[in-house]
Amino acid sequence: MTPTDKSTDESTDGLDVVHQLRAVTVELDLFAAEFAHRNGLHPTDLRALICLLDAARARRPCTPGSLGARLGLNSAGTTSLVDRLERLGHVRRTRDPRDRRRVLLEVDERAVALGEAFFGPLIAQVAEAAAQLAEPELAAVRRFLTGVLEGVTARREDG
Amino acid sequence: MTPTDKSTDESTDGLDVVHQLRAVTVELDLFAAEFAHRNGLHPTDLRALICLLDAARARRPCTPGSLGARLGLNSAGTTSLVDRLERLGHVRRTRDPRDRRRVLLEVDERAVALGEAFFGPLIAQVAEAAAQLAEPELAAVRRFLTGVLEGVTARREDG
DNA sequence: CGATTTCCCTCGCTGAGCGAGATAATATCG
């Protein structure tokens, strides 16, 4: 509503950015679904692999319980998810020697390769978009995404 | 790899931005799934409503066929999706008088209200993140998101 | 007009995910 700038009329309240962000997530979602389907996975399976790879990267042990909680599945659903991933050779179950109730999930190289096949094109694409921006602009994008992430996460946690 | 700036070591290739963008989409996905569940919908139903609201906003007529194609469902799945939405009162089926094979989907006020309930908090959240940025920075975010969107869409279309 | 195509629907089925409950290992308390 400030007529002092030369952009469109919805530029100041960020509504258009909301719309864009939503469009991006929809497309990324469909992209993920198609990739998953081509590789004999369900969208949930792919999301699970991403979580597992994240955990592995951060040297964080991952269990069926933590995975299911992250994905919003109950224990029965989580068991069949892990069964599926194990059957496909993406993950192995190991008993935690410290607490033998727990099962530790270890990702196989196969899953790592799949993750790279999924993220490769995406990384190239985003990197290309990022390369169009000067460094201070990229920093702004980073700050923006961080803000959105923290906000949504917080909003999700208190419902 | 240009040591002339003062950011982190992964700032120039945009890898961190990829990571952030992925984290945002994961959180938004979970947010959507939880919202859908609270309102007796499936994630697909919510995505369908978003498509329908988009089409309505753009004054673009929407049919089961176009909706199913957008969501990657086959015709049987699309029928049961529309059945579900109709049963919940979110959408009405009307015959297209021009081409009586076609069914036009009209969204109910109920669906509009639900869409606002879903996007309200999200808009507030993103607007807050956007408000932290000056106008040229916001323009950069816009350009970045547009680039990602176009790239992913293009990549999706040629597989 | 008949043949083909387009759009949507019905039918039967598979399997992801849920609720309930079982099992086994650990923690806690008298």
Add this chain to the structure above:
DNA sequence: CGATATTATCTCGCTCAGCGAGGGAAATCG
């Protein structure tokens, strides 16, 4: 130490989203 509670995972039976196959009605083509 044994009894009980808690935690982590799995099993069983079920519901329903989505698929493949196929059918019927309306439009289009020759």
